[in-house]
Amino acid sequence: MIRAPRGFAALITAAGRGTRAGGGTPKQWRDLAGQPVLDRTLAAFVGFDRVVLVVHPDDMGQAIDRYAGAVTIVAGAQTRAASVRAGLEALEGQVSHVLIHDGARPLVPDAVIRGVIDALQAGADAAAPALPVSDALWRGAEGRVTATAPRDGLFRAQTPQGFALTRILAAHRQHSSAAADDVELALSSGMEVAITPGSEDNLKITFPADFARAERSLGTDMDIRLGNGYDVHAFGPGDHVTLCGIRVPHDAGLMGHSDADVGMHALTDAIYGALAQGDIGRHFPPSDPQWKGADSAIFLAHAAGMARDKGFRIGNADVTLICEAPKIGPHALDMAHRLSEIMGLDAARISVKATTSERLGFTGRREGIAAIATATLIKE
Helix, strand or coil, rough: CCCCCCCEEEEEEEEECHHHHHHCCCHHCCCCCCEEEHHHHCCCCCCCCEEEECHHHHHHHHHHHHHHCCEEEEEECHHHHHHHHHHHHHHCCCEEEEEEEECCCCCCCCHHHHHHHHHHHCCCCCCEEEECCCCCCCEEEEEEEEEEEEECEEEEECCCEEEEHHHHHHHHHHHHCHHHCCCHHHHHCCCEEEEECCCCCCCCCHHHHHHHHHHHHHHCCCCCEEEHHHHHHHHCCCEEEEEECCCEEEEEEEECCCCHHHHHHHHHHHHHHHHHCEEEEEEEEEEEEHHHCCCCCHHHHHHHHHHHCEEEEEEEEEEEEECCCCCCHHHHHHHHHHHHHCCCCCCCHHHEECCCCCCCHHHHHCCEEEEEEEEEEEEE
8 A cells, every 4th residue: 555645635537427438327336356347446545634535526426425534535626637736726735745546546556656656756747657668659531541640658547646736737627628537637747857767567358358467466355266066866766866956757756855956066065165055954854844845946046146146246157967867968958058047057057968978876776866066166
């Protein structure tokens, strides 16, 4: 965490609608690896005594509910420049310097912020991080390259962009026309802007794919769980077995306290195992008569719901049934679709298959059916 010098404030711009990022919700309020983008952005500036957050008027309610007391919340305007000006005016007379940062840059490293602060403390009126352009540059039209362009002296601009407050506020009041960023306004007002080191991690979320890039950068924070389940039931009297929720004709039934659905029991235990929540017996004790003959869909739905309640989504599920008979192949797709309905998971992420034990052991002697299952859970 950067501890900002006295007299330095941060201004976070988050009043845009971010429609190019998709998702229906403004990008700054969307989830990024378990936290809203804006939460992560603000966390980078928690060491500043004053933080001003500029939000769209429609977002004032949720901004106040989430951040009131921690930051100063200001309503934005129709343009970015006007929104920044509103934030600057909230700081007028209170601080000497301000760092203006895009709310959609949630991964700004401490070193980038420190570089801007150091330049301002060294006497610069303005400083901003950037990366040199290393790719070849083209001009194009109608889907064709029309010319090349030199890249010498070109930089990719980033934020936070830091300024002496009085000078950048004067620049905003003097130049009401739209500008690409605050550096453009500073230059138009005659200010010299020092270039400080940027970072590839300091990406701005603009398009849908940028969320995936940001999540990859946060890969060390990902919580992925793997669970395994195993179950077995013996054959007994009957004319069918229930496997993964599907009734399969057979010359015997399966014995158990519930419906003895060995495949669904193994998968349920796999999910409980990934959550470190024991097994079916912990949640649905066989000593409790209410579960006698129960549909095992109750158990699987409970496990899947518990995963959701704990903030996980099921990445995939794999069930293997071990038996000599009945034949599973003709029913495997129906089983996957039934599991899909119960768990609320795309059937394309569910595998149901079968194998034999080469006539070895109790399954080889056709005394019963065993099942093993694996489930992957991913923290949302």
